[in-house]
Amino acid sequence: MTHATTAGDDARGTATPGPVGSRDGVVRILLVEDDDGDALLVREHLSDAGLPVDLVWVRSLDEALERLDVDCVLLDLGLPDAMGIGALERLLGAGAPAVVVLTGLSGADAGVQAVAAGAQDYLVKGEVDGELLSRSVRYAVQRRRLEETDRALYRSLVRAEETTRLERALLPTPAVRDDKLEVRVGYRAGRDGLLGGDFYDVVELPDGRVLALVGDVCGHGPDEAALGATLRTAWRTLVLAGTPAGDILGLLERVLAFERARPEVFTTATMLVVAPDRASADLYQAGHPVPFLLGPPSALLPTQRRGRALGIPVHGGWEPERLELDGDWRILMYTDGLLEATVHGGPERVGKAGLLAVVDRVLATERRGTDDARADDDPVDLVERVLHEVRGLHGGDLVDDAAVVLLGWGA
Template identity: 35%
Template sequence: MTLVDGWPARSGLLDALDTAALLTDAEGRVVAANDLAQRLYGRSDVALAGRQLVPALFGEREQHQMETVLQRVLVGDAWRGLMQLRQADGATHRVELTCSPLRDGEEVYGVAVLLEDIGGQEDTALEAGRLRERLTRLARVTSELATAHTIDAVRQIVITHSADAVGATMAALSLRDPKDPGKLRLVGLTEGNPKDQERYATYPVTDENPAAEAVRTGERIVIVGERELAARYPDAADDRGERSVVCLPLHGATTTIGAIALVFPGIRILDTAELEFFDIFADSCAQAIERIEVQEVADRQSAKLTFLAEAAIELSSSLDYEATLAKVAQLVVPEFADWSTIDLVDDGVLRRLAVAHIDPAKVRLAQELAEKYPPDPDAPTGAWNVMRTGQSEFVPEVTDEVLEMLDLPDEQKQLVRDLQLRSAVTVPLIARGRVLGVMSWIAAESGRLYSEADLALAEDLAKRAAIAIDNAELHSQTLAAAIHLQRAVLPDSMPVVDGMDVASWYRPSGRTEVGGDFYDAIPLRDGRVALFVGDVMGRGVAAAANMAQMRAAVRAYAAADPRPAAVVGALDAMFGLFPTDQLVTLAYLLVDPTTDSLTFTNAGHPPPALLRADGTTEQLPIADGAPLGTVPQERTERSVTFCAGDTVVIFTDGLIERRDEDISTGQQRVLDALPGLAADDLSAALERFGEHLTDPSRNDDVATLAARRLR
């Protein structure tokens, strides 16, 4: 064995092999060769060790292919295949090479090469065995395609595993460009000439090269030798030496979706069975690609539906549309956009409502840029143009040509380049025929390029957002009207009554809609005082309007005849003349200081409570009548004593009702808390009383009215 000084002694194991073997360093220099390799491929007067492997053993036409093999092995890939080698006697022999990387941990520091001469053995059982082995390896690789879940996994199987299995020095995978089916794009290529990556990054299906022809014709292309390659495809011929090429069309369900190219060193005559296996491999590859693409479409559609569902939840979760839209903008990033902005029109000015980016620094930058470069209202493109026309703008790819067409300062154009803005959609927010603002999605550092499907998704989201904005605005206007109406009819303060202290406490619900609780105290000319608390069921403008009508009606009937039965009976008659679906309850009391009496009628309302001057408490009888106008009935009155120091409290059901609790428990809670009203300041005491008893988890208004006899 010949050995270069400095290489480990274990290189001596090469002599134990029954086939020619040698080792090279990372530069392709032979550093060790066993005696059989030296005898077959060296010269008697010159040792193989120390010489460059490629020029020493290969003719000029095979050298480039062998250099390609060594490059692959030195990056960690093993390779096995057939090549023509020059033996010591000058004759050229067909040899099966097995090249494996020599490693020290992760580092590849050389190549181990086994050389088995098979010249003249093509028809022997040995050659048949080698063919079976290659086909077995290819079948194993084909089975890997069934478990591939990404195009990248298919690419790896094609350019690495299949090339290794069949002994190709190069493999390439080209697929039709989904945006331009008349072009092919190079999806994968084994390590090799960088010019190939550039030359075939994208190329027309009409191009004169084997892969393009395989796609055009749908037929397998086989080229044996450099001479045939140059004759059939002059543009594809070069000085890379002797090689054979096989291009396999990828047959999809309706069209040829791409091609696999395999390059073999030297003159390679492929067996019919091997070519048929190649076809099976290509068909399996096409099926895997179409399966993955269908799954990717389904996954994208599912992601979009999930996104729209999440956005719908956000948009319906609150009537604070500014906070809600900010959350929606954040939902878009980074799944569908690198930048997401929402601008609304406010007094003729586009106001930036929300901006989202995965990097908080970029969010601040976007806000600064919006202030530095406000959109031009007269610009023919951009946010204001979308506002004016109500039509979306779609920029599939932001190229230099597109930038030059935009009426932007050079500084702003450069900023677009610096931020790597790649694609953009701007869609209008339209509700009831009115453009409320615009939403923009921008793809940048992700490299994403938007499609028509992305535009449709953005438009769908914009419609939902616009409806949410419009509903919020309408609700705000309705709420403002209801609040104004409620404030107009509820007393700002209680009247001053001679010999009596009167106080009220009202707490609106936690909801944003107003309720129908109403109350008042009416001093009469004869010294009596009418007190009432009512509840119009429902919420919003309708409840507030009915509450206003009811309060006005009670005051009018009390002015005519303040007796409880007369007032409540008149209200029943009014409901009979003017039927309504609105349910109204009312507790009406009449205090007469001259007789120390409290007379009352209850129309379906929670019973008032009394705190006596001696500290005892009692509840007035439970409602002895139905809610107003619900059934024909004769209203009756009841009376109790009401002397100096006594206090009466009237309230709505919001004070005593709690979930999963009997109403009597709440009424008892009122009686237990009544002694707290004995404080000198009845107004402050009533507020503490209400805050203590009200359930904060309930969304219901609470109205309370208290009156204390001073003498």
């Protein structure tokens, strides 16, 4: 049965304009028709076909443009305020859903033009019966939904490709040849699932030195992610070009100054330069959280020579902190997304003390796993375990991005 949502019918039974109805299984139709007789005929055709609809009738295109919250529009091309294909183009330009042209203008050319302009179908009034009109409406609605699904899929694919490009730039494969040096990296995107401004890299030079970087662009969003990718790429370029380690952060700051979208954007970073004999390292701090020397017990590395963040307009550079690394050692570098995670959803943050405790719990589990494991078992990935444990403490995806780099020797 045809259900027409109207303000009322006059004495002759013709529909008058009224609000759009919406029910499950019911097709919401907007009829744009200035002729009373033709409007009545459309209602009868839909009723004869048994198509359940909520029908709204308006007499002009201007009225129609205010009533587009429907599934399908039946559009006459001869209206008081619009004629021909121009009426259809105005309707589609306003964001109309599926449109079936239902008009007295016959001719193959008119139909081709209407479909080419974006109509789902073209019907001539004198050649339409209930079954044809009902089928055209159903097919038009379905085709429109498929088009929207295809567009959504395309947007999703484009977004995935953009994310993949950012991943390649932000999350590189460490370029290290020394298979005796333990190198582990990890990354967790923030709550929205998109990559942010955190970045890392690890590169081994021909002389045997290994340089590692962890950085964090302040802020969140695509601009910060793009800037992080740029800085990471610039850092690797400087390292591979043989730039002295003491000059790298200063040159990286110059790249930041040219590439940032706003002058207040800054970046924190930690850079570690491990000597070829793996017995010492130079630590450069640019306003970044201090790395851990893993234990047990784990502890913060020395912080006497901490430098300012990159992009902050104050005096001061970046002097290295010499680390003497006796015997076996492991150093964990990270971004503040781990520190800012909450504890069980409350106001308390994990912080440095909490992260140290997490790391030591994971280390204890790692030792037990190593003692109990068979020779062919994969080793425990400490970085992934730490990220997993912090996420568990937080109770879900982290609010901020988190990047982690682990370097180890002889452990």
